Each structure stands twice: as C-alpha cells, then as structure tokens.
Amino acid sequence: MVDRKFLAVVRREYLERVRTRWFLIATVFGPVLFGSLMVLPALLASRNKGAADASNIVIIDATSTSLGARLSSQLAGGVTAGDNAPRVVPVAPGAIAPAESLATADVMQERAKGYLIVDSTLITTGKARYAGSNTTAIFDMQRLERAVQRELVALRLEGAGVDPDVGRAITGISTNISTERLTKQGRGGSGQVNFIVGLAVAMTLYMTIFIYGLNVLRGVLEEKQTRVAEVVVASIPATRLLAGKVVGVGAVGFTQIVLWMVIGVVMYYVRAPILASFGVASTPLNIPDVGFSTAATLLGFFVLGFMFYAGLFAAVGATINSEQEAQQAQMPVVLLLVASVMFVQNILMQPDGTLSRVMSTLPFSAPIIMPLRMTVAPVPTSQVLLSLASVALGAVFTTWIAGRIYRVGLLMYGKRPTFREMMTWVNRR
Template sequence: MNKILLIIQREYLSRVKKKSFLLTTFLVPLFFIGMYVGVFFLTKKSFEDSKALIYVVDNTKEVGSQLKNTEKLTFTESTNELNTQIQEIKDLDGNTNILFIPEDFYKTHQIEFLSSGKPNISTKSDVESQLGDILLNYQYKELNIDPSKIKSIDTKVHTAAKEITSTGEAKDSDTRIAMGIAMALSVLIYLSLFLYGAQVMRGIIEEKSNRIIEVIISSVKPFQLMMGKIIGIGLVGITQFLLWIILSFGLIAIASNTLIDKSEFQQEMMKTRPQGMELEGGQSEIQNGSIISEINTAMDAVNIPELLISFFLFFIGGYMLYSALFAAVGSAVDNETEANQFTMPITTPLLLAYILSFGVLINNPHGPIAVWLSFIPLTSPIAMLVRIPFGVPTWQIALSFILLVGGFIFTTWVAARIYRIGILMYGKKASFKELIKWFRYNG
C-alpha cells in the first residue's frame, strides 16, 4: 500500500510541478475571464458606436416630426437644404447622418440615408423600423383602420413552463438554462476524460519505451504501478478543476468589483435591445426588464451543489473507467502512433454519448435513450451529467453511479490482466486477438 502511495506521489508531483500544468491552470480561467471582459467591452463599445445624430431633411414636412428620439438615435430637424447640410457634416467624426425624406415618400417609400463615415447598420435599421411604423400608421389611416385597435390585438403566447416536483408543487423551470449547463458539462467531461485518459496512456508508453518498467515492476506489482499512475493523474485532474473553479470565481469576483459595475452592465445589456419593440406594444418592455430575474430564477431551479458533486463523482468514475482502458492500450503498444487503432474503438461510446448529448439527450432528457445511456457505465458520465440539470431523481443518479463504479472495477480488472503482460512485450504488434490471449495468461 505504501508503494502505491509513493507511485501516486511521483505521478502527481511530476505533473503538477511541470510548467505546462501551471500554465494551463492559470491561463484557462484567464482566457474565460478575458472573454467575459472582452464581450462586455465590445458590447459597450458597439452600444456607444450606435449612438447616432441624425439631421432630418424632410420635404414632406410631416414625417420628420413623427420620428422619436431614443437612447441611440437623436433626430434634429434640419433647416438647411440637403446639399448645404451635406457640406456641413462631411468633415464630422462619429456617427453623424442625414436622413433625406423626399416629398413622395408615402408613395415610393424611398429615403436617402447619408453618413459621414460608413453607415452603421443598426442605426440604419432602427431608422427604417421607425419609418416603417410611420408608414404603417399612415396606411391604416388611409384604409380607415384605427391603429389603436390593431395594437390591442395580441397574438403573443406566454408560456409558463413549470415542472412538477415530487412533492406535487409546480416549480418554474427554464429548459434553456438547463440546456446550456448540460451542453457545457458534456463538453467538459468529454474533453477531460480524453485529456487525462490519454495522459495515463502516454505515461505508460513512456515507461515502456524508456525500459524503466522492468526495474519498477521488480519492486512493485504491475497492478500497483497501474493504479498508482491512474490515481496520481486523476488527482492532477481534480486539482486542476478545483483550481479552475477557485480561480474563476476569484477572478470573476475581482473583475466584477473593479472593472465592471454590475448594475451598469445589466442596464446597458437591456438598452441594447432593439427599441422598435416598444411600438409593438407595452408588453415587451416588462419582459425585457424581467429577463435578468428570469435567468436568476432559472439558475435557482438548477441545484448547483448537486450538480457540482455529481460532476466530480461522475468525472472520477468515468475517468477511472476510461483511464483503465487507456492503460491497457498503453501497455500493449510500443509508441503512440500504434495506439491509435485501439483508442478509436474504446472511446467510441464516449464519442457517441457526446454527439447524442447535443441532440437526443438535451431535447428529450427523460426519454428512453437518455435514460438507458445514463445507466450504461461507458456512456453514463456524459449522459447522466447532461440529464442532471433537467432534474433527475436521486435514486437514478445513485444507481447510475453504482453501475459506473461496478464498470470501472470491471475495466480495471480486465486492463490489469492485459497490462501485466503488455508492459513486458516489445516489438510484437498487438492485435485484439493478442490482447485476449494476454488476458487469459496466468500469473
């Protein structure tokens, strides 16, 4: 037992001390924070860019006065002729524009939009949408329809999606948030199982090609060496995840407090929503305001501690299961290129679960396929985690985890039998037939 600890220690320390480990540990959260900050500043900047000053040269003498100033658009009735106005703004910086409305606007629907720089697409479409509404109102009048009556017709369906919990209560549930979390988990588990599993394989190939293996296994049992390596690298993975979580929360906290005023951010996010919605009817404004709180309630509906605990449990289980298979492959080959023919088949179930998670599993998280996949140990680390944000009964999670533990005990047993023979085989091109033979050897 003591020897296994020594091996774990070496495997763990030799990896954690590496520069590449520190680099990925710090760079990955920085990368995400960078994206977070970047998105914020880009949104802010594009919002600032979209603030436009528009001189209106109105030959109809009627349309211009109906244009409304908004957060982004400032209309100024121009007293000049079009050409003089052009001369005036041509050297101006920023988003300065001229809107020329010809006399026959109601008939031709033609306008001219002149900008000092390149026309800003969102400014242009905002202006178009306002003019469209003016045209709509004009045409309603022509047809003797009362615009206020039209506006009172409401065809929008408001869905309150609720989930019936075991206590019979209806709980607010927003599947979009669950979907987002599920997809993120699916990607994370898939990548990390691959990443750390492949590290186990590479470590074993290294020991084999270095020929140190025979020295080591004259001191420890092959099984101890294999388990030591698997556990050591697994701990590296857990360390990395924990550091990521701590660093990310830490950095987000720092970033939110110093760089960004949160309420300002939320306000600005809301402001950037298309203003045209206001004309559709009063409803939209209320909806806008509640999106943030909606997200919050939806996040509350997802049980974060349960999710985190499940993530670690299923990561560990899935990792143990797959790394044992990777270990068997690593022991059977002499170099990494040779390993490809084996890694493909063993990772196929993982890939399958990963691909299905984006379609079948997310759209029907409680359907038969999803349920079966979340019980089969080879696919459950991904499938179950994808389902959990949608709410899964605890007994199902527990059963799936027990099956997963059973699964990794089985794969470890099989892998150990192949491993003990494989590590001593050189220059023999391994095939599946060969592996089965090794599996059957005694001692």
C-alpha cells in the same frame, strides 16, 4: 493497509504533472475564460451600437406605396445608430434590375454598405431581399429585419382601416419571455442559464476525461519506450502499477476541477464590482443552486468516468510501441467518448426523453450525459443511482481488463498484438 509502493506511484504521477507550468496555465486559464464570459457580454451589450455607417444603405422601393420612405425613417439611426437616413429610390416594378445594378456599383465602390429591395412580393408574402458588404453583421441584419417586419405590419393595419397612430403603437410593442426553472426545492434560476451551465459542465467533464485519459496512454507508452517499466515491474506488480498511474493522473484532473469550481465561484462574486468599475450595471446571472450532494455526485461521475476511460487508454498504451501507432489504436476509445458529446444537443432538447434515459445508464456515456441532465432538469434519485452503479461496474470491468492486458503488454515490444492475442492475455492466469 495501503501499499507504500502503490502510494509512491500515485505520488510520482501526481506531482510530476501538478508541478508543470502547463498545469498552472490550464488551471488559471479555464476560470479566467469562463469569468470573462460573465463580464464581456454585459460590457459589449452596453456598447453594442453597430457599425457607424451601416445606415448608409439604399432602399429600392417598387411597392408604389410609402413603405420605402417609412423604412428610411425607421432606420434613420436605427440599423446602426447612424446620423443619415437610408436613401430611397422609388422605381416602377419593371425597373428593379437597372436600379439594382446602380446600387451594386455603389456598394462595390464603397459609396454604400448595401441595398434593400422591397416590392409587391414583400406586401403579399413578407419576403424582401438585401445585398451588401455588411451581411455578416448579425446585429445589423436583425435590426433591419425587425424594421421591415414592423413597417409591413403597420402598412397592412392601415390598409385594414386601423388608425396610423394606433398601428404604430401596436407594431412598436416588443416582447421578452424570461424562463425560470422549478425544482422540488423551489425556484431554480433561469432556464437559459441552466442550459448554458449544463453544456459547460458536460464539455468540462468531456475535455478533462479525454485529456487526462490520453495522459495515462502517453505515460504507459513512454515507460515502454524508455524501458523504465522493466525496472519498475520488478519491484511492484503490473496491476498495482497501473492502478497507481490511474489514481495519480485522476487526482490531477480532480484537483483541477475543484480549483476551477473554487475560482469560478470567486469570479462570480467579483463580477459586479468589475462591471461597476466600467460604469455598467450588472444583472443577476441566476446561477443554478448546486448543493453539496449534487456537487459530490458530479465529482463522483468524473472519478468513475475517468477510471473507465483511463483503463481503456492504459490498455491501448500497453499494446503499442510508438506515437504513430497510438494515433490509430486510441480511436476506438476516443469514439466511445465522442459519441456521448454527439448527442448533447438532443439531450438538452429532451432531458427526460428515452434517448436521455438510455444514454445516462450506459457506462461509456453516463459520465457526460447524467451530469448534463442533472444540471438542466430534475432527475429521479433512482436514475442517478442506477447511472452511478453502471459507471462504477464499467470502471471495475475496464480496470480489470486493462490490468490483464497491461501486465503482459507492458513488456512486449515489436509487433502489435492482435485482438485474439490480447484476449489470451486476459484469460491467462
């Protein structure tokens, strides 16, 4: 039978945080942010035409060919859907510097957005140079680079004796490779979408564990500073008080994640009607099929991972006396958690590599790495169970250590204890 005092602690920790305005804001803001990421890219893509005057550039052509004129024709309304073709300035190979000085003056006086230099180097090595005020416009620069590459290839084909019309047809071909993930259950959606979803799952777990782990630390510190702990410990054992705090705060994070999942699913289904109201056709997102067992496993990793880190944060909170000390004392625990995120990119590149398998079995990194691997690639059940067992054992160990330190450190004031003193608390009967 569960102790009523323990349930009272859990209820207090849970309701104290759920009833706050910030919990409501964070619970609603998270899904709204992810929902906007489902809608805004499609809306922006349908209206993405670049800057209105970005075709107002100067092409300094020192190739002694028709490349400059061909680029101007290609970019007329191309780089940015403008109405005017870029101005071409044919120059001799040794007269690039004066022409560049004049073009720089035009850019500085806002008569042009920039200038493109094409010379013999472009013909032989494929390298050109652009300078202007719109170099940070990634969309425009990509269109400009594609236009240069297309016309250069066409020019080389014509030089090799290929018919100009055939050359233009060949260079006008564009490719787009779509990826699809295959699992034991069949087709599993787009590989790129799985990549994004996996990253979102990892970062959500990281942020939730980090934020609510700090909540445990601050809750313990507040009880020490207000001397409330002295009264509470008189009626309930310190270890049970710690367990109540961890379960209560963890339940808040669990509630938030479940609400995020529910609201996220709702926003996924209302995405198409929202885009239709703006006159934009929606394309299927191919969200990975996450079954009940997978969702339960992901939530299990959050619960166990939170218990692992919450115990460490609680132990830190019991050994400090002020917020200033907390900033320094929490760093070892925070670095353990951050170490998992530092390798996310490597895990995404090789989800079945040695590094991925090792980090998904370590108790401090498994709560982040294994859910990430499960989302982006099939993982053997044996590895998932091993990872869960590792985190569970780690959570039991850190909770036991934290309970030993908590029962003594909660009533200690003044000087921060040394590591040797804390080990003495752990070994005390």
